[in-house]
Amino acid sequence: MSVKVFLDESEIPRQWYNLAADLPTPLQPPLGPDGKPISPEMLAPVFPMNLVEQEVSQERWIDIPEEVLEILYQWRPSPLYRARALEKALDTPAKIYYKNEGVSPAGSHKPNTAVAQAWYNREFGIKKLTTETGAGQWGSALSFAGALLGIEVQVYMVRISFDQKPFRRMMMETWGGKCYPSPSDRTQTGRAILEKFPDTPGSLGIAISEAIEAAVTDPTGETRYSLGSVLNHVMLHQTIIGLEAKKQLAKIGENKVDVVIGCAGGGSNFAGLSFPFVLDKINGADIRIIPVEPASCPTLTRAPFSYDHGDTAKMTPLLPMHSLGHDFVPPPVHAGGLRYHGMAPLVSQAAQEGLLEPMALDQLESYSAAIKWARTEGFISAPETSHAIAAVIREAEQAKEEGKEKTILFNWSGHGLMDLTGYEAFLSGKLTDHKMSEEELIENIKIMDGLPKPNMDKTGKW
Amino acid sequence: MSVKVFLDESEIPRQWYNLAADLPTPLQPPLGPDGKPISPEMLAPVFPMNLVEQEVSQERWIDIPEEVLEILYQWRPSPLYRARALEKALDTPAKIYYKNEGVSPAGSHKPNTAVAQAWYNREFGIKKLTTETGAGQWGSALSFAGALLGIEVQVYMVRISFDQKPFRRMMMETWGGKCYPSPSDRTQTGRAILEKFPDTPGSLGIAISEAIEAAVTDPTGETRYSLGSVLNHVMLHQTIIGLEAKKQLAKIGENKVDVVIGCAGGGSNFAGLSFPFVLDKINGADIRIIPVEPASCPTLTRAPFSYDHGDTAKMTPLLPMHSLGHDFVPPPVHAGGLRYHGMAPLVSQAAQEGLLEPMALDQLESYSAAIKWARTEGFISAPETSHAIAAVIREAEQAKEEGKEKTILFNWSGHGLMDLTGYEAFLSGKLTDHKMSEEELIENIKIMDGLPKPNMDKTGKW
Numbered sequence: 001m002s003v004k005v006f007l008d009e010s011e012i013p014r015q016w017y018n019l020a021a022d023l024p025t026p027l028q029p030p031l032g033p034d035g036k037p038i039s040p041e042m043l044a045p046v047f048p049m050n051l052v053e054q055e056v057s058q059e060r061w062i063d064i065p066e067e068v069l070e071i072l073y074q075w076r077p078s079p080l081y082r083a084r085a086l087e088k089a090l091d092t093p094a095k096i097y098y099k100n101e102g103v104s105p106a107g108s109h110k111p112n113t114a115v116a117q118a119w120y121n122r123e124f125g126i127k128k129l130t131t132e133t134g135a136g137q138w139g140s141a142l143s144f145a146g147a148l149l150g151i152e153v154q155v156y157m158v159r160i161s162f163d164q165k166p167f168r169r170m171m172m173e174t175w176g177g178k179c180y181p182s183p184s185d186r187t188q189t190g191r192a193i194l195e196k197f198p199d200t201p202g203s204l205g206i207a208i209s210e211a212i213e214a215a216v217t218d219p220t221g222e223t224r225y226s227l228g229s230v231l232n233h234v235m236l237h238q239t240i241i242g243l244e245a246k247k248q249l250a251k252i253g254e255n256k257v258d259v260v261i262g263c264a265g266g267g268s269n270f271a272g273l274s275f276p277f278v279l280d281k282i283n284g285a286d287i288r289i290i291p292v293e294p295a296s297c298p299t300l301t302r303a304p305f306s307y308d309h310g311d312t313a314k315m316t317p318l319l320p321m322h323s324l325g326h327d328f329v330p331p332p333v334h335a336g337g338l339r340y341h342g343m344a345p346l347v348s349q350a351a352q353e354g355l356l357e358p359m360a361l362d363q364l365e366s367y368s369a370a371i372k373w374a375r376t377e378g379f380i381s382a383p384e385t386s387h388a389i390a391a392v393i394r395e396a397e398q399a400k401e402e403g404k405e406k407t408i409l410f411n412w413s414g415h416g417l418m419d420l421t422g423y424e425a426f427l428s429g430k431l432t433d434h435k436m437s438e439e440e441l442i443e444n445i446k447i448m449d450g451l452p453k454p455n456m457d458k459t460g461k462w
Numbered sequence: 463m464s465v466k467v468f469l470d471e472s473e474i475p476r477q478w479y480n481l482a483a484d485l486p487t488p489l490q491p492p493l494g495p496d497g498k499p500i501s502p503e504m505l506a507p508v509f510p511m512n513l514v515e516q517e518v519s520q521e522r523w524i525d526i527p528e529e530v531l532e533i534l535y536q537w538r539p540s541p542l543y544r545a546r547a548l549e550k551a552l553d554t555p556a557k558i559y560y561k562n563e564g565v566s567p568a569g570s571h572k573p574n575t576a577v578a579q580a581w582y583n584r585e586f587g588i589k590k591l592t593t594e595t596g597a598g599q600w601g602s603a604l605s606f607a608g609a610l611l612g613i614e615v616q617v618y619m620v621r622i623s624f625d626q627k628p629f630r631r632m633m634m635e636t637w638g639g640k641c642y643p644s645p646s647d648r649t650q651t652g653r654a655i656l657e658k659f660p661d662t663p664g665s666l667g668i669a670i671s672e673a674i675e676a677a678v679t680d681p682t683g684e685t686r687y688s689l690g691s692v693l694n695h696v697m698l699h700q701t702i703i704g705l706e707a708k709k710q711l712a713k714i715g716e717n718k719v720d721v722v723i724g725c726a727g728g729g730s731n732f733a734g735l736s737f738p739f740v741l742d743k744i745n746g747a748d749i750r751i752i753p754v755e756p757a758s759c760p761t762l763t764r765a766p767f768s769y770d771h772g773d774t775a776k777m778t779p780l781l782p783m784h785s786l787g788h789d790f791v792p793p794p795v796h797a798g799g800l801r802y803h804g805m806a807p808l809v810s811q812a813a814q815e816g817l818l819e820p821m822a823l824d825q826l827e828s829y830s831a832a833i834k835w836a837r838t839e840g841f842i843s844a845p846e847t848s849h850a851i852a853a854v855i856r857e858a859e860q861a862k863e864e865g866k867e868k869t870i871l872f873n874w875s876g877h878g879l880m881d882l883t884g885y886e887a888f889l890s891g892k893l894t895d896h897k898m899s900e901e902e903l904i905e906n907i908k909i910m911d912g913l914p915k916p917n918m919d920k921t922g923k924w
Contacts, residue, residue, distance in 0.1 A: 002535070003532075010464075105842065148547070174842055374636050
């Protein structure tokens, strides 16, 4: 009784899918500090122009460079699994399929875009990439890609994680990445903050500012900045996940998926699996597409669709997205990758168009689902991924109640081997939930009061 | 340019290969404290009889139970890779293939036998398994298998590892395993040692004694002990690795392997890959088969072939094996899985018969190889596995010098994501080598002076 479906390397999708080409309402442009759309050229000091072109592209299909594919072959096409043991444990009539993105060397979906970004930068003559990282998932993925493509990688890691979670830093260093605690004395931003707050634990906002500053001030002009989620080109690179899944499902005669599920922080793993199915939905398919976020950081389910900054320090342009406000600091839930105040513009707008059914779930329910998963399917899930599993279990249990067959597909976005302390806290009863109160929500989103609102009248244009 | 070869689940080998059927000289039996061969029945309180039968079997092929296969499908057949990026970096004419055993939920080859052992125990009516673990690799593999098969698992973990390396313990607990620091107050052995040495860091020898005691003294009679290496049935269960590799190589037309390499501690991952090729060699194939051990624990390369105990406390029968003496405590190299004073009897005897070409390598050379590997092939290797990689690089460089094409196959036995502190120590220049001196060797092997010597006259019999 088969549990895995492989694709041969020769069957790998050779183009990425760009949802921007098919959204009913055109995607709104990012805005500069003056409230005016920023031109692609204004991004040139930050990103190489070939990636900026992808960022603004309206092409539906974009070729994946052959050399990128040759590195992706190291773990791609990733296997599609059927979760037969979980189905049996739940005694559900639902069929549960998942993409296993934990097979990549860095253990998650992140290398899909890290490799592509490093390659485009190298093509553009860039020698060094800077980035920020919270718990270290993205910093390690980019360090991996940099090692294989001969690009130097410099990571600004939030100081408290740098001190408390040394293993991701060690991964980065094993791949040759340089990892600095942020704030650092390497940037003006960092030095200014250290002078005022020598004992600050740091934040993602500060780390982003330092990474961008380090890129744009490098006198050689051969350094750029790289971001692991949120942006359009990152979503694009991840669509290989969903495109592979479609081929794999077709191979076993599963031509109708009823529910597609992924956890959503910045949005990239969710987008990667779901966007090819969003296209089906736009074309009339009867399919439910569910991004799952933590109740402690309920961007899609409770936050307004607004223009907002991607970072606390307001270094980034204003992006049209669901946002809890750029000052919001999510509570310290273990799913660090879901602790982001905003949501990718493409995901935000798809939700706004009614193409998605966002769901917010609690940390405890997610860990409980992850334990059930580990003891049936065997794999230990990343805490982010566990949110998707919890939603899958809800759907499967509902199918049982309704006595309805149903085909569920979700993205098992990464393993949790670097995140075991969360499991320990859960098993010893030390974890709590952090549902955002109405007052908190109102307080946080105030910060966007004066900011422009995206235009949804179908005439807006980059 | 393809880098991976998959087998479909339907192509998985359906029988294990038992080298005991083909060794030129029959394998010698274990001996009791009186120096006389022990009967299979004497092992009944420790192992279920169906596994004891496998332990003494002379059958060449043994069927893999269907239910065991169905759990193995969760990650098997494991992919066969061609290490093209490493080949290119080394500029070698050699072709390098490897089995990726890191794809299992526990991250190594260990679950291959953990699942089989848990299944046979369950078939025999056993409800609980006890075992020992050093750094935790085996304890976590057995906990994983227990979770999926509904067997309770109790692990005695060497105290110093229990205190210093909590992540493997958390893995065990995630799968529902119970993990106790050893010595514990749960056994007579443990209590006696704690009374004398309340601050002892523990040892594998003590942990084995506790696990066996806990199994044989359980009044329900429904508990048995499980061992993750050394024994014949463990080697047997691992042969699925080499049997898969043969099918995968045949699939791409690679019908001649020149060199087979695996690291060797207790011997199971090496045996798993190599034994099907040892059979070829017995049948006349021109093939070099290399077990790689650490220079700090040079069992096959420098220790005598003798009868010796498997543990320090002399709880186990005497086994015919290469041994550095049951009192030997290997230096604290990071490759914890290679720190064993003995070597599996089947591997020992194959070496004795001249079928193997053992090699001992230093820790620094191994880490240097692992770094090169991570920065070309992308995956971060377990420190044990790194010894095999170092040997592969030597072979590939020699092929370059000689301008000779050569096909190398090795076992990438596991990932190193739980072992990153070794990488950090290496990268910061804090690691040293620990070559065993001649004096140390002589001192350690004295302990076996009065013990019987195995009979190699081809008449010995279980």
